Amino acid sequence: MLKNWKHAWLLLGSVGISSIGNFIYLVSINILVYQMTGSAAAVAGLWLVGPLTNMVMKFWTGSFIDFRSKRKIMITTYLARAALILCIPFATSVAFIYAFLVLLAIANSFFMPSSTTYITQMIPKEDRKRFNSIQSVMTSGAFILGPSIGGGLILLTNIDWTLWMNSSFFIVSAILLAFIPEKEIIDRSSIPKLTFKQVWSDFHVVVEFMKSQKFVAFFYLAFIATMWFTFAMDAQEVVFAQSVVGLSEFDYSLLISITGIGSVVAAILLSIFSKKVSLRFMVGVGVVMTTVGYLLYAFAWSFSSIAFGFIILGFFLVFFNAGIATFYQNNIPTDTMGRVTSIFQLIQSVGQVIFVLGVGVLADLIALRMTIVAMAVGMLVVALMMAIMVFQPKRQSYFQEN
DSSP: OOSOOHHHHHHHHHHHHHHHHHHHHHHHHHHHHHHHHOOHHHHHTHHHHHHHHHHHHTTTHHHHHTTSOHHHHHHHHHHHHHHHHHHGGGOOSHHHHHHHHHHHHHHHHHHHHHHHHHHHHHSOHHHHHHHHHHHHHHHHHHHHHHHHHHHHHHHHSOHHHHHHHHHHHHHHHHHHHHTSOOOOOOOGGGOOOOOHHHHHHHHHHHHHHHHHTHHHHHHHHHHHHHHHHHHHHHHTHHHIIIIISOOOHHHHHHHHHHHHHHHHHHHHHHHHHTTTSOHHHHHHHHHHHHHHHHHHHHTOOSHHHHHHHHHHHHHHHHHHHHHHHHHHHHHSOTTTHHHHHHHHHHHHHHHHHHHHHHHHHHHHHSOHHHHHHHHHHHHHHHHHHHHHHHTOGGGGGGGOOO
């Protein structure tokens, strides 16, 4: 049991503030690229920068992370992101902006496995579900606050000033993290050199883990598969909502706000009642109901029907994500978590690129609605399989909370 939550709250504050910064940056960079190019394709390309960068980086980032201080890596990546965002307004062409985006994606490729491992090291098993539930409040709140703050700052000033102010969010996150004591004792003499041989050896460590923990690996890969479907559908969300369902820009903005409110309500309820909601319920029911939300979205014909689907989606996605995070933290050893996480994220990124490009091609060959329906049905198949596995009595040990 975590007796002193002071450091946990500092960590939550750090992650929450950086999440708001991420959404402000996302709004700003989309508008900036569109203003400079007038091209929807150039804006759509922003979706692929992260996954394509991960496909290059994730082969070896885990080998670097597992043998070094996760806290220091997180602080360094926060400061790197602050510096890079600070420089974006000085970019004279879209090519330079994309170069900065690649560098930001590189920093993020180090941050994600490091933060996952650091949280697992810092938070005891019996407190992880509550921690992840509270973190979901931060993330859901950032989903609403980030774009609102970003839009407000752009209206009051301009995109350049918004980006400069945005960098301060990551500086504050780094400062908060600096107040948390180091949890690891790193023997510098024992750190292996980052060579191809070491990376290849670490890749085999991950493969051996997957062989020895087949259910954990298969179940998390199933989760990644659901992320492929959602990522592909989200990439077409604006076009689908406006061109197929017929929503206006105002309707779509309102729809996103409604989804965010649903997520915040769910996150608050989950943080309050986390001890009474089982991990199996969070994952099993969460994945099925999230998929139901996407199905309603795929078959929507009006604002009210698509809003109903988004409310369900936003509400239960909080349960699903918090549950999966807890499952992952409880079943992956921290000494190899950086390497395992990096390889899983590599697989996720490869799938995201394939699915986004595939959906784009399919949408040109057949109706966009049929493409989205096919994605939602495919996700339903994976979701039902996951739910069945979650509630099998023989799998109960994987979802223990103490």
